[in-house]
Amino acid sequence: MSEYIIALDQGTTSSRAIVFDKKGSIVSVGQKEHEQIMPRAGWVEHDPIEIRDNMREVIGIALGRANLTRHDIAAVGITNQRETAVVWDKNTGIPVYNAIVWQDTRTQPIVDRIAGDAGVDRYKDIVGLPLATYFSGTKIVWILENVEGAREKAEAGDLIFGTTDTWVLWNLTGGPDGGVHATDVTNASRTLFMDLKTLAWRDDILADFGVPRSMMPEIRSSSEVYGEARDTSLLRETPVAGILGDQQAATFGQAAFDAGESKNTYGTGNFLIFQTGTEIVKSENGLLTTVGYKLGDEPAHYALEGSIAVTGSLIQWLRDQLGIISSAPEVEELAAKVEDNGGVYFVPAFSGLFAPYWRPDARGAIVGLTRFANRNHIARAALEATAFQTREVLDAVNADSGVDLTELKVDGGMIANDTLMQFQADILGVPVVRPVVAETTALGAAYAAGLAVGFWNDLDELRANWQEDKRWTPNDDVAERERQLRLWKKAVTKSMDWVDADVN
Ligand SMILES: Nc1ncnc2c1ncn2[C@@H]1O[C@H](COP(=O)(O)OP(=O)(O)OP(=O)(O)O)[C@@H](O)[C@H]1O
Numbered sequence: 242m243s244e245y246i247i248a249l250d251q252g253t254t255s256s257r258a259i260v261f262d263k264k265g266s267i268v269s270v271g272q273k274e275h276e277q278i279m280p281r282a283g284w285v286e287h288d289p290i291e292i293r294d295n296m297r298e299v300i301g302i303a304l305g306r307a308n309l310t311r312h313d314i315a316a317v318g319i320t321n322q323r324e325t326a327v328v329w330d331k332n333t334g335i336p337v338y339n340a341i342v343w344q345d346t347r348t349q350p351i352v353d354r355i356a357g358d359a360g361v362d363r364y365k366d367i368v369g370l371p372l373a374t375y376f377s378g379t380k381i382v383w384i385l386e387n388v389e390g391a392r393e394k395a396e397a398g399d400l401i402f403g404t405t406d407t408w409v410l411w412n413l414t415g416g417p418d419g420g421v422h423a424t425d426v427t428n429a430s431r432t433l434f435m436d437l438k439t440l441a442w443r444d445d446i447l448a449d450f451g452v453p454r455s456m457m458p459e460i461r462s463s464s465e466v467y468g469e470a471r472d473t474s475l476l477r478e479t480p481v482a483g484i485l486g487d488q489q490a491a492t493f494g495q496a497a498f499d500a501g502e503s504k505n506t507y508g509t510g511n512f513l514i515f516q517t518g519t520e521i522v523k524s525e526n527g528l529l530t531t532v533g534y535k536l537g538d539e540p541a542h543y544a545l546e547g548s549i550a551v552t553g554s555l556i557q558w559l560r561d562q563l564g565i566i567s568s569a570p571e572v573e574e575l576a577a578k579v580e581d582n583g584g585v586y587f588v589p590a591f592s593g594l595f596a597p598y599w600r601p602d603a604r605g606a607i608v609g610l611t612r613f614a615n616r617n618h619i620a621r622a623a624l625e626a627t628a629f630q631t632r633e634v635l636d637a638v639n640a641d642s643g644v645d646l647t648e649l650k651v652d653g654g655m656i657a658n659d660t661l662m663q664f665q666a667d668i669l670g671v672p673v674v675r676p677v678v679a680e681t682t683a684l685g686a687a688y689a690a691g692l693a694v695g696f697w698n699d700l701d702e703l704r705a706n707w708q709e710d711k712r713w714t715p716n717d718d719v720a721e722r723e724r725q726l727r728l729w730k731k732a733v734t735k736s737m738d739w740v741d742a743d744v745n
């Protein structure tokens with residue numbers, strides 16, 4: 242009897258394998274961080290081989306900790322950091338370059354070139370996205386143009402592309418020996434190449450970018466059997482049956498399936514997703530239009546998304562670059578030592594500003610400094626930055642949808658921070674709600690896989706698994722909320738227009 246589903250979460254900072262039972266409860270976890278490779282300002286890379294090997298290891302750890310074998314596992318689900326691009330040789334399985342990570346801004350000149358006179362919204366009506374370094378499309382172009390011999394090999398049909406879901410799937414299902422080269426609609430919707438209506442690659446856009454069609458994976462639904470894990474895997478012969486990009490997976494794991502339902506994930510960055518059902522809604526307020534999920538042959542469900550590049554990674558920056566804390570939770574201790582931010586605002590525009598501004602010319606700024614300010618104020622300002630950015634994205638969602646959200650469902654690593662969650666509620670003016678299973682990203686991938694193999698029967702069964710754990714209620718100091726928001730917005734303007742021809 243197979244009583245469990247395993248989810249493989251290939252994240253920005255780590256790879257995780259999590260075993261879930263039928264109630265959606267966590268049975269065991271294996272997790273391993275991988276190196277963040279930053280060769281120069283603005284560049285962020287991962288080693289795909291390290292990721293592949295870590296994934297194999299964490300599968301072993303998760304199974305071992307629960308004393309399980311592949312016979313206990315009904316299906317495998319995959320979820321992943323979404324726009325990170327890997328290009329590899331399909332004959333050897335060796336990547337021609339490191340994975341270029343979603344935060345990487347090196348492709349701005351390629352973005353500018355392709356945008357040309359038409360501007361960054363050149364393909365927005367078709368793909369739902371503005372041209373930006375964030376998405377995987379221009380990262381493929383960079384590899385083809387900068388890695389010696391890559392273009393020739395790609396044109397000869399030897400190189401293939403994938404986001405990390407595809408990289409994990411291909412390796413798990415055999416690699417050079419018959420590996421399945423596929424992705425799901427949610428990941429495909431982040432490339433700049435997929436038509437939201439037809440859910441197919443656009444040959445004209447691929448041609449504009451100069452990316453050979455033969456590199457692209459097959460686009461499949463988010464919930465179906467893609468293939469089976471192969472001989473060398475501890476999961477051999479287990480069906481791989483679900484793929485969702487991490488943010489869509491978290492939404493699915495929050496059981497936010499229907500139009501009007503939403504969630505906000507606080508991880509490396511923050512991502513608020515608002516489901517719009519089977520309707521494709523165009524944003525007037527700086528949000529992306531993306532695919533929410535597609536179950537087998539059923540129609541695709543779409544969503545609006547507010548993507549914020551830097552939230553949790555700012556806390557890591559305080560730890561790794563500034564050295565004022567030695568672990569992420571310590572930021573709360575520093576922040577608690579002061580009554581307020583002392584007038585300090587921290588705009589973490591490390592990769593420019595994403596939603597709702599989309600300003601590649603912005604860079605990080607700490608403003609409002611006086612002789613009074615100390616490290617505690619900076620820690621507090623760093624935490625508050627997450628809440629302010631979220632408020633601006635929520636305002637955009639409210640404006641686009643025409644209805645104000647009455648509460649915010651949250652998940653991700655940062656929601657362990659009570660000070661942040663209370664401040665978030667205060668700044669939003671609506672309650673913030675955390676579910677019992679906070680690992681919603683992995684849970685969503687498990688749900689997609691479990692639905693495909695009949696482990697779960699329908700969405701109602703999944704809805705019944707959702708349980709509230711904690712709720713933060715806003716204070717009623719509206720004047721203070723508005724004052725802080727005004728200062729935040731002023732701080733944001735100070736981060737803009739920083740990048741010049743000779744500054745990156
Ligand atoms: N107590 C805390 N206070 C503030 N931030 C925290 C706290 N604990 C963790 N974080 C931040 O949360 C982030 C990790 O959250 P999570 O594991 O959800 O990230 P993620 O984006 O999903 O990562 P990955 O992409 O690797 O899956 C880190 O950036 C870390 O700095």
Ligand SMILES: [Mg+2]
Pocket residue numbers: 250252253487508682
């Ligand atoms: Mg994650």
